[in-house]
Amino acid sequence: GQSLEQPSEVTAVEGAIVQINCTYQTSGFYGLSWYQQHDGGAPTFLSYNALDGLEETGRFSSFLSRSDSYGYLLLQELQMKDSASYFCAVRPSNYQLIWGAGTKLIIKP
Amino acid sequence: DTAVSQTPKYLVTQMGNDKSIKCEQNLGHDTMYWYKQDSKKFLKIMFSYNNKELIINETVPNRFSPKSPDKAHLNLHINSLELGDSAVYFCASSQGASGANVLTFGAGSRLTVL
Numbered sequence: 001g002q003s004l005e006q007p008s009e010v011t012a013v014e015g016a017i018v019q020i021n022c023t024y025q026t027s028g029f030y031g032l033s034w035y036q037q038h039d040g041g042a043p044t045f046l047s048y049n050a051l052d053g054l055e056e057t058g059r060f061s062s063f064l065s066r067s068d069s070y071g072y073l074l075l076q077e078l079q080m081k082d083s084a085s086y087f088c089a090v091r092p093s094n095y096q097l098i099w100g101a102g103t104k105l106i107i108k109p
Numbered sequence: 110d111t112a113v114s115q116t117p118k119y120l121v122t123q124m125g126n127d128k129s130i131k132c133e134q135n136l137g138h139d140t141m142y143w144y145k146q147d148s149k150k151f152l153k154i155m156f157s158y159n160n161k162e163l164i165i166n167e168t169v170p171n172r173f174s175p176k177s178p179d180k181a182h183l184n185l186h187i188n189s190l191e192l193g194d195s196a197v198y199f200c201a202s203s204q205g206a207s208g209a210n211v212l213t214f215g216a217g218s219r220l221t222v223l
Contacts, residue, residue, distance in 0.1 A: 031210040042214040094206035099152045
């Protein structure tokens with residue numbers, strides 16, 4: 001079967017850096033995406049990696065290693081508003097997206 | 110200018126009733142999706158349409174019937190509602206076969222079945 005694994009919960013301190021890992025096992029691979037979802041809100045696209053390496057978008061960066069079937073989302077200079085759930089998702093074929101179960105990020109002042 | 114809009118935002122109904130959720134996108138995308146998110150926040154794809162053609166039809170009870178009158182609209186009708194149907198239903202859209210990496214979601218429709 002196809003699956004993605006990510007931690008269920010991560011806790012960090014405001015102003016710090018946190019990394020959320022994602023490992024995947026899928027029949028095909030056409031990119032790893034990250035989404036943010038605040039409580040009561042909709043998932044919002046954050047970033048996407050199709051090739052190995054680091055993609056940076058402001059305070060958020062995403063990394064991919066296809067040989068390790070692994071990626072991570074790095075959040076820097078954490079702010080209280082970053083408290084949310086973060087989902088990784090892999091596209092194994094056209095139109096399909098396989099989702100992780102989400103990581104709840106708790107930020108403490 | 111809402112990109113993906115779905116209505117209603119909340120539905121509260123009794124078991125056995127029938128309900129519909131409507132979705133519209135103004136992004137010019139050619140692919141639309143219905144997702145179900147349960148209380149544990151797991152996102153499950155239900156259906157996907159590309160240019161009005163059904164392309165993904167996951168294992169979903171046949172009480173759920175999607176309809177896409179055109180590529181900008183995707184509706185979901187649910188017959189004989191059950192308690193287990195209580196969830197948040199999200200509509201989403203993307204562009205092209207490879208565009209599924211980048212989905213734009215609607216705000217969600219929270220369905221509560223009593």
